[in-house]
Amino acid sequence: xxxxxxxxxxxxxxxxxxxxxxxxxxxxxxxxxxxxxxxxxxxxxxxxxxxxxxxxxxxxxxxxxxxxxxxxxxxxxxxxxxxxxxxxxxxxxxxxxxxxxxxxxxxxxxxxxxxxxxxxxxxxxxxxxxxxxxxxxxxxxxxxxxxxxxxxxxxxxxxxxxxxxxxxxxxxxxxxxxxxxxxxxxxxxxxxxxxxxxxxxxx
Amino acid sequence: xxxxxxxxxxxxxxxxxxxxxxxxxxxxxxxxxxxxxxxxxxxxxxxxxxxxxxxxxxxxxxxxxxxxxxxxxxxxxxxxxxxxxxxxxxxxxxxxxxxxxxxxxxxxxxxxxxxxxxxxxxxxxxxxxxxxxxxxxxxxxxxxxxxxxxxxxxxxxxxxxxxxxxxxxxxxxxxxxxxxxxxxxxxxxxxxxxxxxxxxxxx
Numbered sequence: 001x002x003x004x005x006x007x008x009x010x011x012x013x014x015x016x017x018x019x020x021x022x023x024x025x026x027x028x029x030x031x032x033x034x035x036x037x038x039x040x041x042x043x044x045x046x047x048x049x050x051x052x053x054x055x056x057x058x059x060x061x062x063x064x065x066x067x068x069x070x071x072x073x074x075x076x077x078x079x080x081x082x083x084x085x086x087x088x089x090x091x092x093x094x095x096x097x098x099x100x101x102x103x104x105x106x107x108x109x110x111x112x113x114x115x116x117x118x119x120x121x122x123x124x125x126x127x128x129x130x131x132x133x134x135x136x137x138x139x140x141x142x143x144x145x146x147x148x149x150x151x152x153x154x155x156x157x158x159x160x161x162x163x164x165x166x167x168x169x170x171x172x173x174x175x176x177x178x179x180x181x182x183x184x185x186x187x188x189x190x191x192x193x194x195x196x197x198x199x200x201x202x203x
Numbered sequence: 204x205x206x207x208x209x210x211x212x213x214x215x216x217x218x219x220x221x222x223x224x225x226x227x228x229x230x231x232x233x234x235x236x237x238x239x240x241x242x243x244x245x246x247x248x249x250x251x252x253x254x255x256x257x258x259x260x261x262x263x264x265x266x267x268x269x270x271x272x273x274x275x276x277x278x279x280x281x282x283x284x285x286x287x288x289x290x291x292x293x294x295x296x297x298x299x300x301x302x303x304x305x306x307x308x309x310x311x312x313x314x315x316x317x318x319x320x321x322x323x324x325x326x327x328x329x330x331x332x333x334x335x336x337x338x339x340x341x342x343x344x345x346x347x348x349x350x351x352x353x354x355x356x357x358x359x360x361x362x363x364x365x366x367x368x369x370x371x372x373x374x375x376x377x378x379x380x381x382x383x384x385x386x387x388x389x390x391x392x393x394x395x396x397x398x399x400x401x402x403x404x405x406x
Contacts, residue, residue, distance in 0.1 A: 023313065023315075023316075024315065024316070025278075028280065028281065028283065028312075028313055028316060029278050029279070029280045029313075029315075029316040030269060030272075030278060030279045030280070030281070031278055032269060032272045032273055032276075032277075032278065032279060033276075035269065036273075058261060058262035058265075059261035059262045059265060059281065059283065059284075062261075062262060062265040062266045062269070063265045063266065063268075063269035063279065063281070064269075065266075066233060066235060066238065066265070066266035066267075066269045066270050067269050067270065067273070069233075069235045070235055070239075070270070073235075073236075074235075075228075075232050075233060075234055075235065076232070076233045076235060076266065077231065077232045077233070078231065078233070078262065078266070080231065080262065081262075109231075110226065110231055110232075112226075112227065112232075113226075113227070113231060113232040
């Protein structure tokens with residue numbers, strides 16, 4: 001078990017309907033020391049990639065991406081959720097379906113901040129069905145930028161998002177992949193990750 | 204001029220209608236090195252305050268608060284914008300009027316993450332009419348927590364938000380206070396700040 005899996009076991013709460021609440025340390029209250037560990041680990045996994053920009057999406061990706069970026073020493077751009085129509089062609093846009101809020105959002109990134117010269121690492125807190133991530137990838141494509149990889153904190157391995165992204169050939173590094181969870185017992189099973197990938201392994 | 208005023212002069216764009224665009228380094232693309240300087244400066248200004256939690260509001264406050272919190276070594280809680288009705292009394296709620304988006308939002312913070320034992324520093328990117336800040340202060344009050352102070356990156360000194368908050372006796376530290384700006388010439392005038400307050404003065 002790595003540091004994040006351990007923390008999820010300790011402080012994550014499994015709810016009916018395959019809901020995993022990690023709001024005490026990840027996406028409402030934020031444990032910045034933990035975010036630093038996550039940043040270090042992504043830097044270790046993407047050490048060979050020429051990343052010059054991090055892209056994330058509001059709201060809960062922002063804190064993680066901001067702290068993680070210190071290990072890459074690059075700026076962060078966050079995609080904004082917007083209901084307004086794109087004006088003057090100044091924005092890359094993508095449609096994103098939200099599982100939690102059961103609505104469709106348009107996400108936008110200003111063309112000023114992403115272009116063909118960029119080598120992008122996408123960072124987000126959660127990967128489940130993958131809609132938000134697909135929107136971010138679409139924006140990277142529209143910009144003509146190179147997508148160097150994707151760093152996710154918690155992936156729900158039993159939903160399709162991660163598999164689709166890996167099938168498409170993208171380099172996806174999820175720090176914790178939940179294989180299954182049980183709301184009755186609270187048990188959480190993680191996918192075994194390559195030993196070499198688990199620098200902060202806790203024995 | 205301190206480091207932030209200098210950066211606003213260099214990269215901020217004044218638009219008609221008293222709009223100051225700082226999206227290239229503050230609230231769309233985020234310059235994390237700058238955020239670190241801001242965190243250091245707030246830590247210097249609030250060195251004597253027993254802060255154990257930082258409170259901010261999605262979306263653009265989150266990155267600044269997350270990076271700044273490293274200098275305080277405390278967790279960050281961000282208030283979420285929500286259209287849904289508060290359920291089961293688990294949340295502190297406040298109504299916030301958005302100048303930019305011209306709509307009313309409910310902001311919520313889980314009662315789990317803020318209580319009478321907390322000594323709170325509020326951090327946000329902008330202070331103009333002060334609606335978002337008033338909502339956050341209301342949430343601190345509802346929690347029975349102590350408000351140790353408020354750290355703002357850019358205050359529009361010609362709008363009422365800052366004056367109201369100072370009149371109410373709160374300790375408000377804005378790193379840059381714009382007294383006036385001119386969309387024709389692009390000129391930005393900052394309020395003179397106490398020399399002793401400007402550790403990073405650029406001569």
